[in-house]
Amino acid sequence: MGNCNSCPSKGNCNSDSGCSGLVPKYGKIKHIIGIISGKGGVGKSTVTGILAVQLRKLGYTVGVLDGDITGPSIPRFFGINDKRSDISQVGDGGEVKFAPVETSMGIKVMSLNLLTEEEEAPVIWRGPVITGVLKQMYSDTEWGELDYLLIDMPPGTGDIALTIMQEVPLEGMVIVSTPQEMVSMIVKKVVIMAKKMNVNIVGVVENMSYVICGKCGEKIRVFSKKTAEEQAEYLGLPLLAEMPINLDLVESMENGNVEDYVSKSEEYEVLLDNFKNKIGI
Template sequence: MSNCDNCASSSNCNKKDKGCNKIESKYGNFKKIIGIISGKGGVGKSTVTGIIAVKLAKAGYKVGVLDGDITGPSMPRILGISNKRNLIVQKEGSEEVKFIPAETEFGIKVMSLNLMIESEDQPVIWRGPVINNVLNQMYVDAEWGDLDYLLIDMPPGTGDVALTVMQGIPLDGMVIVSTPQDMVSMIVKKVVVMAQKLKVNILGVVENMSYIKCEKCGEKIRVFSKKSAEEQAKYLNLPLLSEMPIDLELVENLENGTAEKYIYDNKDYDELMSKVCK
């Protein structure tokens, strides 16, 4: 598991006397666990998770993705594996089960509720405690094996699941995803303050949809705000990891289920991965 020095609860932990309050994976060993979160939906948090995962895999790391956005899972679509399934294996003579992650073309292991239901458009109508239990089980009982990085695509906001991940899983760091609007930055700030209160290490912020690049002259056209990504990052008091444009080619590949290959070949996203790996 991750080093205790990087654990959000290390300052209040007395492992010898009380035991660690973090959840342990039965079948996984992770060098780094990184959470990716946003203040609200629709800002590209899951897309950023997919980009980081693919670029880490390209760099030779063993990568897993836990789709923690239980009521709005989208990682199978982003990574082009909607046709696959997470297998559930029951130990003979007991009620103990083990989940087998699906794997992408480039070997990324994925656990998602959308890979365990009949139809991806089937809604999950569960209350918070049930959602938390399912998330914990997908983390604990999945056969992750030895991974360099486990990425957790968290639900937006400061609700139950975000609290469960920040308090219960030994995160080594967290990436915040935002967009240029002041209104979004204000909502994202709530997540930043929450993480700081829980002593979670924040690696920095990714500003998504920062601009559109003119195909003819290459000029950056800012659609949502005249403020720069650096100004927004300064407001959040976080390092800027990446300023990502609206990429229509990526959107088309997401729709066609070929985004993993597109991201793999696109060098524009290399900087983001290198900063997450620091």
């Protein structure tokens, strides 16, 4: 059985004998939030990283679990892709403990790309193995005392999404989409899945909503004439933020100073404010 004292659902659980879900062995986590989309390439990892930086800026202790085992990109976002996690043996039973890599702001990150020798090495595993590795990274990482753990989930409604929704005590999920109708249709599958699994959805972030004209400052919508509010209405979710295509953000990631850029950028404070209102911070 799990330890109720380390569960984000403590006080809201009907079980008298503890939960059967996954519980971190080396730490205590107050709030766990999943970030997901139905489709790849919409910016889940970017939204995860931005939200982590904004929460850390407020003084919260924050961790990020890169749940996209076959396509991990969180280390690249934070510019820690050249670092590796320390692995230590615990006891005589062959159990191991992972030490997360900390960013410049002190955000604790665990990703499969921090455990492999080469960043470009592909993961050629079947579903059960991938799910097992995800569980181990969540349970056997030395998280310490965290206010928030953000899980950057893989796209779609497959094994890992199902495992996290069923076995990890999520407080809520943030959905990421882009303006195209085809993307919205695929994203809605995840929304329906989460509702069937009784997972609380915090809201939707529409990424790549527009570009800003460098000469006149006008918002130019390049993928759809529909507004972010209309797309959110189709998904049946509150809109947390509409985020532009931002080359300065891309450049900050390439230069390794994304945390400094995001923490000083006012455009991402809307996401934080709406997230805080929905979560009840």
